[in-house]
Amino acid sequence: MPSSSSGCWLSxxxxxxxxxxxxxxxxxxxxxxxxxxxxxxxxxVDVLVLEHEVVIFDRHLEIARHRRHREPHQRVSDxxxxx
Numbered sequence: 001m002p003s004s005s006s007g008c009w010l011s012x013x014x015x016x017x018x019x020x021x022x023x024x025x026x027x028x029x030x031x032x033x034x035x036x037x038x039x040x041x042x043x044x045v046d047v048l049v050l051e052h053e054v055v056i057f058d059r060h061l062e063i064a065r066h067r068r069h070r071e072p073h074q075r076v077s078d079x080x081x082x083x
Contacts, residue, residue, distance in 0.1 A: 010047040025081055029054055034066050035077040 012027040025041045026033040034054050036045060040063065048055040049068065054076075056064040066076050 007048045007050040010049065012045055012047050026075070026077075027056065031072040032069050032074045032076065034064065035081040036064050037081045038083075 010029065012029070025036050025038045027036060027045060027047060028034075029047060029049060034047075034056065036056055040058060043058065045063065046057040046059075048057070052068055054066045054068050055062060056066075064078065064081065066078065069076055
């Protein structure tokens with residue numbers, strides 16, 4: 001993992017959910033859900049939570065970057081993660 005003295009590191013697993021066997025590609029940070037590329041469903045990823053951004057890594061490779069949201073229960077997605 002890249003080093004950071006100003007952020008908080010978390011390990012998260014993107015989980016499957018929904019009805020009829022549907023899966024999603026989101027990781028939870030507090031109560032906010034951030035998307036990752038769909039190929040990483042059920043994979044453990046590392047999440048760096050910064051003041052204004054959430055950066056998600058698969059091993060040492062950055063796979064997603066989102067503006068950090070603070071309103072509870074938001075769903076933050078990047079359409080490219082679903083292609």
